[in-house]
Amino acid sequence: MNPADKYEHPQPIMYADVDSLVIETKGNHAGAFLIKNTGGGVLAGRILSRCAGLTFEPAEFEGNNQEINYTFDAQAAGLGIGDAVSTRFFITTNGGEKEIPVSAKLTKMSITTPEGHTIANIRDFYEYAPKYPAQARRLFTSGEFYMLLLASGYEYPEVYESLHKDANRERAMDNFFILSGLKNRTGLSILSPCQIEFSQKPHENDMLFGSIKVAKTDGGYVSVPVTKNSAADWLTLSAGNLTTADFDENNTASINFNIDPTRIKTDFTRELVQIGDDTTEIIYRRQPLLSLKLNRETYRYADKGTIEVINNTGSNMQVAVFCPENYIRFAARSFPIGQIGEIPFDIKLSTFINAQMLFRKLPFMHTLIEVRAKIPGNEYKKTLPITVGEW
Numbered sequence: 001m002n003p004a005d006k007y008e009h010p011q012p013i014m015y016a017d018v019d020s021l022v023i024e025t026k027g028n029h030a031g032a033f034l035i036k037n038t039g040g041g042v043l044a045g046r047i048l049s050r051c052a053g054l055t056f057e058p059a060e061f062e063g064n065n066q067e068i069n070y071t072f073d074a075q076a077a078g079l080g081i082g083d084a085v086s087t088r089f090f091i092t093t094n095g096g097e098k099e100i101p102v103s104a105k106l107t108k109m110s111i112t113t114p115e116g117h118t119i120a121n122i123r124d125f126y127e128y129a130p131k132y133p134a135q136a137r138r139l140f141t142s143g144e145f146y147m148l149l150l151a152s153g154y155e156y157p158e159v160y161e162s163l164h165k166d167a168n169r170e171r172a173m174d175n176f177f178i179l180s181g182l183k184n185r186t187g188l189s190i191l192s193p194c195q196i197e198f199s200q201k202p203h204e205n206d207m208l209f210g211s212i213k214v215a216k217t218d219g220g221y222v223s224v225p226v227t228k229n230s231a232a233d234w235l236t237l238s239a240g241n242l243t244t245a246d247f248d249e250n251n252t253a254s255i256n257f258n259i260d261p262t263r264i265k266t267d268f269t270r271e272l273v274q275i276g277d278d279t280t281e282i283i284y285r286r287q288p289l290l291s292l293k294l295n296r297e298t299y300r301y302a303d304k305g306t307i308e309v310i311n312n313t314g315s316n317m318q319v320a321v322f323c324p325e326n327y328i329r330f331a332a333r334s335f336p337i338g339q340i341g342e343i344p345f346d347i348k349l350s351t352f353i354n355a356q357m358l359f360r361k362l363p364f365m366h367t368l369i370e371v372r373a374k375i376p377g378n379e380y381k382k383t384l385p386i387t388v389g390e391w
Contacts, residue, residue, distance in 0.1 A: 010040025012095030024121040037064035045093025053077025174221035186220030229272035234263035364389020
C-alpha cells in the first residue's frame with residue numbers, strides 16, 4: 001500500500017466573484033469575472049450557457065485563478081429594440097457548481113463620451129460620474145441624456161425633470177442616483193477624537209491651533225453646517241459649512257480652528273462643535289500655579305517619602321512645609337523649587353507616640369502636611385492628607 005494513500009488530500013473548492021449578470025446594451029456587451037480555487041488540488045471545469053448570444057472564453061478551463069471573459073450579442077440572442085431576456089448559465093467544476101442568473105436588454109440608444117466610454121443606461125452613467133465629474137455634470141443636463149432615459153424606460157422621468165432645474169448640479173446628480181436606487185445618501189463621521197484637549201501654563205497666552213478630521217462614506221454630495229454649541233468667542237472655526245469641494249480624493253476633509261486664550265477668563269472651559277449629526281468637544285484648561293502630590297498614599301511607621309512639586313509660575317520660588325505632628329520630619333522649613341522638584345521627609349515615631357499607639361491599639365494615624373508658597377500677587381496654601389500605620 002502506498003503510504004500516501006493513508007492521508008486525505010484536500011479537494012478543490014470553487015469560488016466565482018459573480019452572482020448575476022445584468023446587461024443593458026445597444027448591441028454588444030463584454031465583461032469578465034474570476035473563478036478561484038479556495039481549496040486544494042487543481043480546479044477544472046466548464047461553463048454552459050443557456051443563451052445563444054452569451055458566450056464565454058474560455059468555456060473550459062483548468063487552473064486555480066482563472067479570468068473568464070464573456071460577450072453578449074443581442075442580435076444573436078434574437079433581441080429587438082427594447083426587448084429583454086432572462087436566462088442563466090452554469091459553472092460546473094470538480095470543486096462545486098454554481099448557477100448564475102442573467103438579465104439582458106437591448107436599449108434603443110447609447111451615448112459615447114469624448115473619453116470613449118459608452119453609456120447605455122443609468123448604471124453606466126453612475127460609474128462614469130466619479131471618474132469624470134465635470135463632464136458628467138454637463139451630460140446630466142443635456143437633451144441627449146434625457147432621451148437616453150426615455151429610451152431605456154426610466155420609471156421616474158418627472159423626478160429627473162425636477163432635479164434638472166436644480167442649479168447645484170452635484171446635489172442634483174447625487175439625489176438622482178439615490179432616487180434611482182444606485183446609492184444611499186452620503187454619510188459623515190468625525191475621525192478626530194470625540195474630545196480634543198489643550199492645556200497651557202498660567203503665564204502662557206499663545207494662540208492655539210487644531211483641526212477636526214471628517215470622512216464621508218462615498219464620493220457623493222454633502223453640504224452640512226459647522227456650528228458651535230454656544231457663542232464661545234475664544235474659539236474660531238475656519239468654515240461655517242462643509243461641502244463636497246472640501247473633501248480630498250480619500251473622501252476626508254479638515255475643519256481648522258484656533259483658540260485665543262486671552263478671551264478665556266476661567267481655568268477651564270469647553271465647547272461642542274457640531275458637523276452634520278456628529279459632534280466633537282474642544283476643551284481648554286490652564287494648569288494650576290502649583291501642583292503637589294505625595295509619592296504614595298500610605299506610609300509605614302519607619303519610612304521615607306517625598307512631596308512631588310510642579311511649578312507652573314515660570315519663576316523659581318521657595319516652598320514652605322509644616323506638619324503639626326512631630327513624627328513627620330523635614331530637613332528644612334522651606335525648599336527652593338524650579339520647574340519641578342521634590343521635598344523629602346522622614347517618618348519616625350518617638351518612644352512616647354509608640355507607647356500611645358500600643359496602649360490605644362491604633363493601627364494607623366491621620367495627619368496633614370501644610371504647604372505654603374509666595375506667588376506674585378498671591379499666596380498659595382494647600383494641605384495634603386497623609387496616613388501612617390502598620391500594613
